[in-house]
Amino acid sequence: MIEIDGPFYRISNPGFEMLIPRWEGHDPETAEEADATITLPDGTRRYATFMTLGTISGVMDHWRGTGECLNGRYFRCSDLIIIREPGFVSMVDAVRDMIATGELESACSALPIDDNDQQAD
Template sequence: MIQIDGPFYRIVEPTFELLLPRWEGHDPQTQEEAEGTITLPDGTRYYGTFMTLDAITAVMRRHQSTGECLNGAYFSCEDLIIVHRPGIPAIVEVVRHLITSGELEGACTLLGPEESEL
């Protein structure tokens, strides 16, 4: 279940807690991008960026007009996890899989204890 926690959405499950910023104009059921902090039960924290292909395409088109990234010739984003479907429920499904498959560490950046959430 998606809970509102101040400026964040918080999703709590037995194997993880996911914290995502609440961006103005983004519906949690249809948003196509999010940055999140994933906390495991032992306190270990990871950071990832989740985007659909449509969101990446939109950024690249915007870069064509702004001149960034060689006029939209490429897109780069650290810790990028491309999701097929939009919405926080799709992101949660992906996080569950990353954890159960053991792929979380390879897909996301490990955050140190001194780093603040998002």
């Protein structure tokens, strides 16, 4: 379930919760990129950046003109999860799969537990 929680989208899912900042023009059904905080029921928090291949290609094309990353010849981003299809559903599906396969811990950096955050049920 996706709810608006102040400046965030809050996505509640059995087994985890995701907070994604609300950006202008950032629609949950068509978002091609998002930064997310993933909170597990025990309070463990992880960070992820989601991007489609098209978004990555667009960034690299932009860097051709700015000179960054050898004029766009490479791309790097910590905690990157590449999704084939846009939208929060694709992002949630990826997180669900990484939890099920035990890959979340190696794919996404740990964040400190925030005692002020409401923990996922």
